[in-house]
Amino acid sequence: AATGGPSTARQVKLDKECELRVEVGPDTPLRLRLLTGNAEIFGTEIPPEIWVTFPPRLKFAVFTWYGATIEMDGTTETDYTADETPMISYVNVHAVLEGRRNRAKALPSDSDSSQGPRVIVVGPTDSGKSTLSRMLLSWAAKQGWKPTFVDLDIGQGSITIPGCIAATPIEMPIDSVEGIPLEMPLVYFYGHTTPSVNADLYKVLVKELAQTLERQFAGNAESRAAGMVINTMGWIEGVGYELLLNAIETFNATVVLVLGQEKLCSMLKDVLRNKPNVDVVKLQKSGGVVSRSAKARQKARSYRIREYFYGLANDLSPHSNVANFSDLTVYRIGGGPQAPRSALPIGAEPAADPSRLVPVNINRDLLHLVLAVSFAKEPEQIISSNVAGFIYITDIDIQRFEICTLAHIEVSSAV
Ligand code: ADP
Numbered sequence: 305a306a307t308g309g310p311s312t313a314r315q316v317k318l319d320k321e322c323e324l325r326v327e328v329g330p331d332t333p334l335r336l337r338l339l340t341g342n343a344e345i346f347g348t349e350i351p352p353e354i355w356v357t358f359p360p361r362l363k364f365a366v367f368t369w370y371g372a373t374i375e376m377d378g379t380t381e382t383d384y385t386a387d388e389t390p391m392i393s394y395v396n397v398h399a400v401l402e403g404r405r406n407r408a409k410a411l412p413s414d415s416d417s418s419q420g421p422r423v424i425v426v427g428p429t430d431s432g433k434s435t436l437s438r439m440l441l442s443w444a445a446k447q448g449w450k451p452t453f454v455d456l457d458i459g460q461g462s463i464t465i466p467g468c469i470a471a472t473p474i475e476m477p478i479d480s481v482e483g484i485p486l487e488m489p490l491v492y493f494y495g496h497t498t499p500s501v502n503a504d505l506y507k508v509l510v511k512e513l514a515q516t517l518e519r520q521f522a523g524n525a526e527s528r529a530a531g532m533v534i535n536t537m538g539w540i541e542g543v544g545y546e547l548l549l550n551a552i553e554t555f556n557a558t559v560v561l562v563l564g565q566e567k568l569c570s571m572l573k574d575v576l577r578n579k580p581n582v583d584v585v586k587l588q589k590s591g592g593v594v595s596r597s598a599k600a601r602q603k604a605r606s607y608r609i610r611e612y613f614y615g616l617a618n619d620l621s622p623h624s625n626v627a628n629f630s631d632l633t634v635y636r637i638g639g640g641p642q643a644p645r646s647a648l649p650i651g652a653e654p655a656a657d658p659s660r661l662v663p664v665n666i667n668r669d670l671l672h673l674v675l676a677v678s679f680a681k682e683p684e685q686i687i688s689s690n691v692a693g694f695i696y697i698t699d700i701d702i703q704r705f706e707i708c709t710l711a712h713i714e715v716s717s718a719v
């Protein structure tokens with residue numbers, strides 16, 4: 305290499321059904337290309353010969369069904385080859401889903417059975433839920449379907465910034481570097497990264513999202529037959545478990561894929577035993593899934609927000625705006641008790657109304673906050689409205705009543 309050190313380029317030969325697991329180093333990107341054979345990254349094929357650049361910290365696996373040679377250039381945190389993976393069981397699930405999509409497509413679009421599979425992926429944090437969702441979507445898209453991806457994970461969602469639940473059609477295998485395309489997502493803003501802060505609001509938003517998708521499916525036989533893949537949070541105990549059941553029911557899931565947890569699987573089988581049209585399937589967790597500490601997850605959230613405004617490679621320039629205080633009205637959802645204690649009968653506790661709207665005064669407390677821009681025309685519509693995008697408050701000038709923001713607004717529309 306130019307620096308005089310050893311060249312970092314190296315080749316890796318992969319046998320059939322093996323994968324190369326890579327964690328890109330913390331500071332510099334890694335380049336990789338496919339020299340011979342076929343290989344895929346989480347369900348998306350790698351084009352032959354072309355160098356692909358992976359950003360720092362990305363964790364991924366290059367899997368081959370029939371064998372491949374890979375060339376890598378750059379430093380990694382780790383890279384190793386594994387010959388034990390659960391990929392066969394995952395692709396078998398795909399094959400079953402494929403059969404159901406074909407069956408749904410063959411039926412008249414007004415019949416109930418014209419609905420393709422609605423798959424929900426559940427399991428503890430770091431069990432590979434997002435990764436499995438991604439593979440199932442990419443494999444389906446490769447075969448020409450346009451499945452809908454629903455991400456209910458407000459902590460580490462992959463459609464938009466943290467704190468949201470969202471859905472988007474997947475029309476092409478998901479890009480290994482860019483991730484889920486941010487073209488026309490349907491986004492609802494929850495505003496926190498744990499559902500326990502306001503579990504009722506979380507449920508309200510899940511219901512809104514499900515109803516909107518239901519309406520869209522009613523008029524679109526193609527996406528109806530393709531079905532959905534729903535990714536969930538890693539919180540599977542207590543309220544988390546309750547929210548999982550709620551999501552299974554609200555979305556009318558027909559396939560529940562449980563990753564890496566016997567107990568959760570048997571609990572779900574038990575509560576869903578009266579629903580013959582719901583299959584609960586246990587799947588093995590991949591040994592390649594990388595566990596992240598709470599701190600790492602927090603960091604990932606900040607990167608995600610940064611990426612939203614500035615792009616993966618710092619290539620977006622968000623609009624920088626100066627607005628007057630009077631141009632914006634800011635609301636918080638579900639804050640504080642409904643009525644003052646003095647207004648309640650003696651002994652009664654004021655209940656926090658999860659969907660109460662609280663007008664927020666514009667002052668320096670808003671500095672560095674991310675706000676969602678709602679499509680709502682009236683304040684009462686805020687909870688049931690999807691959002692257009694987000695703004696980040698970079699400065700507040702109290703003297704001049706001015707707010708400086710960075711804005712990134714999607715092209716999606718009100719529903
Ligand atoms: P969950 O959604 O259950 O929290 P993820 O699917 O996000 O888990 O996986 C956690 C991390 O592990 C991600 O960074 C993902 O890219 C990585 N990962 C998953 N499977 C593999 C694998 N087979 N090899 C290498 N990294 C993997």
